[in-house]
Amino acid sequence: MPTTYVNPRFPFRRPAALGRGTPEEAVVVIAGAGLVGLTAALDLARQGVRSVVLDDDDTVSFGSRAICWAKRTLEIYGRLGLGRRFLDKGITWNTGRVFFRDSEAYSFNLLPEEGHEYPAFVNLQQYYVEDWLAQECEASGLVDLRWCSRVERVEPREDGALVAVETPEGCYRIHAQWLLACDGARSAVREALALPFLGQVFRARFLIADVVMQADLPNERWFWFDPPFHPGQSVLLHKQPDNVWRIDFQLDWNLDPEAEKRPERVRERVRSMLAGAGGARGDLPFTLDWVSIYTFRCRRLERFRHGRILFLGDAAHQVSPFGARGGNGGIQDADNLGWKLAAVLRGDAPDALLDSYDVERVPAADESILNSTRATDFITPESETARAWRDAVLELARTQPLARPLVNSGRLSRPTVLKDSPLSSPDAGPWEGGLPPGAPATDAPVLRDGQPDWLLRHLAGSGGFTLLCFSRAGEAPAAPPGIARVVVSEQEAPGALWDHSGLAARRYAAAPGDCVLLRPDQHVAARFRGSAEPEPDAVRAARDRALGRAAAPLRREA
């Protein structure tokens, strides 16, 4: 049992539909109150959309699970109003060390650029994130969280989905106009629809242990290849808040995973790791908080949209860890879908806009799977030849910087650029550098009325589009109706965000007069060079295209 965190127990509240003959009606039902389901619910709530969330459990994540929150995730939670909590509670880290056999091969610094509100990574246990999300969802008054409510059957319909829910006090049915399946790798919704979930299973298994100890180790990520205390295998050590340390041990494929999960066996492994890692700490007292075993696998659904049912997170795609792509990928799914669904429900966009969720997020999942597969091949080489090459790279990396980029202990998650998205309008002319259409917006420090502020905080106008205008001293064209305008200025000017360091202009490769149209999820929809004063019609056309109103098809070619 965890000793540093007590899982809250949420009460079962009897829904009115229980015992009624007719199904309850709901606009949006979310299956799964995990990380992704709660994020989707909160994102919708922030845009005024109600949802009913069903979860078979009565608490948040058991064990730390996803612990590495990438910059883009932190920015999304910043938009949802939770960003500061990650910074206050989480562990910020920049240095990674790679060890090979009995010594350090090299270390790297993620070198976070100055001038961003959020760092490259923050480590934090998943249960805190879910706990905060559940609190925020409750506080919004728009999310009906229903615990101890298991999705029993799902019947897809033209006008939504009919869901049978099992509770401790009996069954009831709820008809959802839209059903978001956020119910994880073993998704009940996916199984109910009998959708194939195909991919690759690797002969690689890891034991994860959360260990509580007062260790005088730095806030760094340590990765061992073939260390003396765990010969032939890989080990990862990562720090979390509350003196909790995550240790991942690769297990020989032939070992019995159940036997390896026994606490005394895990303690033995941790003790020998502490004795062998960075100085003799073999006698350091520790307690074991949580143990789990996972097998590396990468798989996904062929499509993430099935009529009125949409799949997000692990229910849609599963990747091996060591790249922080599971949790971070799922959150980007919610970020991508939230504004689209809200726009369709408001009547601002056609139903077809939701096809673009599939078009944009399937390549993102493939990118994660590709990265994850490559990391798995390096961490757990499957043949003698693969191992020889891996070890050769590590031997060389000790003295030769040229070999270090080849070392792959997990490529850390970067935000997806939605290349070739049908929602993006191509540049009208050449634009060297900056953020191409499809890229997520980049942060920059600004001064607002003399106070330090961040650019990204102004690019999320409660679910709407934003026209970001660069100016010399606050002069800017009017934005078309329904589009918020944010003006950045070279010189201090009233009503404008002062780009005092020049970083905003540099990062967007923008000069006074240039404008960038941002979607509600802060991705670039289009950009306009100021030499030809951006015509309201061009901005409006780009917004309409990003809302799926243009004639261009939004579906992928089969």
Next chain:
Amino acid sequence: MRLRTEPRFEDPDAVYAALLDAHRGLDAAAAQRLDAKLVILLANHIGDDEVLREAIALARGTTLPERR
């Protein structure tokens, strides 16, 4: 084809001997790591992905199947 394939060694026997000498005393696994390091060092020196891909294709294409 960007890969230069005309003979270029001034003293081919010496090159061959130097490569073999480098493996002296190594078991098969260590010899394989040495070869891998040589490839990585030279590939980085060339610094041209396309040339490397052509070399890979040429090496793979001339590899005979195991004799049964």
